[in-house]
Amino acid sequence: MADHLLEVRNLSVEFHTAGGVVKAVKNVSWHVERGETLAILGESGSGKSVSTSAILDLIDMPPGRITSGEIRFDGRDLLKLGSAERRDINGRRIAMIFQDPLSHLNPVYTVGWQIVETMTAHGLPRSKAQSEALRLVTRVGIPNPSDALRKYPHEFSGGQRQRLMIAMALAMKPDVLIADEPTTALDVTVQAEVLALLKELQRETGMGVVIITHDLGVVAEIADRVVVMNAGEIVEAGIAREVYHNPRHPYTRKLIGAAPGKGEMHDPLPRAEPVLKVRGVAKTYGTFKALDGVGFDLMAGETLAIVGESGSGKSTLARILLRLDEPDAGEALWKGRDLFRLSPAELFALRRDLQMVFQDPTQSLNPRMTVFQLITEAWIIHPEILPKAQWRTRVADLLAQVGLRPEHANRYPHQFSGGQRQRIAIARALALEPELIICDEAVSALDVSVQAQVIELLNKLRREMGIAFIFIAHDLPVVRDFADHVMVMQKGRVVEYGTVQQVFDAPRQPYTQALLAAGLDPDPDVQAARRAERLERRPA
Structure with a gap:
């Protein structure tokens, strides 16, 4: 039998910690072929990222140790190659897109320098690397590519940074691309664009793709086969459609059953006196109008979901409500007191009542x-x-x-x-024990089962303690399950507002309709029908 493009055989990895030995990967085997997409699905800590990190020699040893197995590529066992040989393969033949592009792009160099350096490190002349960098940045859809190459990572949105990571990974036309949660923090429309881009680039180059994810919608959209991991072991493997419709292992059934967007929508609460009244909030950064007259009401025990693409003003609004940024205009009345006019001492007294869970825990945890x-x-x-x-x-x-x-x-x-x-x-x-929690993409990085557990926890707190939530999210199925009202933002303005049933069942604005259409369904058959419909609508 011919060798697979990339094959992991009986791989085991353990870590030696102060609390003892942690067996992160146990006797794992899988493979991917040229032109195929393999999804590795599982919860945090299941061993997904560790097993793929071993391929690129990214495991710190010590404390890590590979105790058994082979990783076969191009007829050779990568684990038996020297450091120089591994470096020649990494980036050139096997490339990786990491989960958090901001953490993996160097903040002190322009993105153009970093893409060029990827190619010159593997022997490409600088002049050719520069022209190729321009082509790649254009290909992945970055606006004004010549100017973009001179910018730094922080000057791009999350979706654009992920596109730049894709450009860097594809610089040497690799045979295998490993994508570790590449769309976790992206808006639904950007997620759909990134996944479509990966499939299109795969068709052009014939590369094999290994995508690590906890999102069943991503599996349904992009995967040919799926491997399900739990506690370091593979518990199920097969064709994506067959695994979804006929899961054999209880863990797989649990993951599928936890997928959001299938339950009953919330009945709206009777309208009462709001605990928070927001009126006419505006904020401008230089010439950029981040917020333009935003207003809403929030009652005790109610969840208001705020949805919209990156740059729509969602996070800016959240930061202003907590006085982490100052507004240019407007008011926010918390139980009748304007948060924007409180003294530092008065604001400190309210801090325990108003809490926030930020989008990036790496940055928010000391x-x-x-x-x-x-x-x-x-x-x-x-x-x-x-x-x-x-x-x-x-x-x-x-x-x-x-x-x-x-x-x-x-x-x-x-x-x-x-x-x-x-x-x-x-x-x-x-x-x-706050009265209001602002969740800024607070569950976007969670596994589906943990996500369902956390949403149920938040629902319980809302019912029993009357906690109100402002829930900023791009995951529309979660919004559908958790929210009472939905506020859709675009370019700093509120373009649609209503109960979750009104917005999901009868969206009025084309922008809202586009957001809903871009969402991913965990059922591969449903997702295939949506893809076909998108292709039919595409202009000739």
């Missing part, structure tokens, strides 16, 4: 503090909440609520996956 310290810091600042003798018990309870274990309290943020770090951030916000 890397020098343990999880226990991160959560209990709130009780140091607000000592009236909980006696110190009860801290450890309460931390364990909070971690359990968000799907983590009590022993995780002694670890640091870098020792967790992206989804696990977001759970820590949610637990930290809940520690203050």
Whole structure:
């Protein structure tokens, strides 16, 4: 039998930690062919990223150790090659798109320099590399590509940074592309564009694609075959459509059953006196109008979802409501008091009532503090909440609520996956028992089962404690399951507002209709029909 393009055979990886040996990957085997897309599906900590990191020699050893297995590519076992041979293959023959492009793009160099450097490191002349960089940036859809090459990573949106990572990964026309959660934090329209771009580039080059994901919609849209991992082991594998419709393993059935967007929508609460009234909020940065007269009402125990593409003003609004940025105009009345006119002392007194879970937990969690310290810091600042003798018990309870274990309290943020770090951030916000939580893409990086668990937790807090939520999200099925009202924003303005049923069942604005049409369904058959419909609508 001919060799597969890339094959992992009986791979086992373990990590030696202060708490003992962690067996992250156990006897895993899979392969991908030329022109094929293999999805590796599973929750945080299942071993997805570790198994693919071994391919590119990205596991720190120690504390990591590969205890068994082979990784066969081009007739050779990569694990037996020297460092120089691995470097020659990495980036040139096998490339990777990482989950968080901002963390993997160097902030002190222009993106053009970084793309060019990828090629010159593998022997391409600089003049040819520069012209190829321009072609690549144009190909992945970056506006004004000549100017873009002279910009720095922070000057691009999240979706644009992900496109630049794709351009860099494709610079040497690799045989295999590994994409680690490439669309996790992207808006639905940008996600659809990035996935379509990957498929189009795959058709052009014939590369094999390995996509690591926890999103069943991504699997339905792009995968030919799927491997399901749990606790470091493969529990199911097969054709994507067959695995979805006839899952054999209980874990696979649990993942499919947890997919959002299939349950009952919330009945709107009876209208009462709002706890938060926002009117005419405006904010301009230089000549860019980030917010233009935004207003809404929010009642106790209600969830308002704010949706829209990157740059629509969602996160700017959230930061202004918490006075992390100052507005140019408008008012935000919290129980009759204007948040924008409170003194620092008055604002401090309200801080425990108004909490935020940020989009990027890597940036919002102090890397020098343990999880226990991160959560209990709130009780140091607000000592009236909980006696110190009860801290450890309460931390364990909070971690359990968000799907983590009590022993995780002694670890640091870098020792967790992206989804696990977001759970820590949610637990930290809940520690203050707030009346309003602003969630800025708070569940976008979570696995479907944990996402369902966290949404149920938030629903429970809303019912039992009357907590209100402002829920900024691009994951429309989650919005459908969790929200009472939906506010659609575009270019700093509110373009549509209504109950979740009104907006999802009868969207009035073309922009809202486009957002809904770009969403991914976990059913491969449904997604195939949507793709066919998009192709029919595409102009000739």
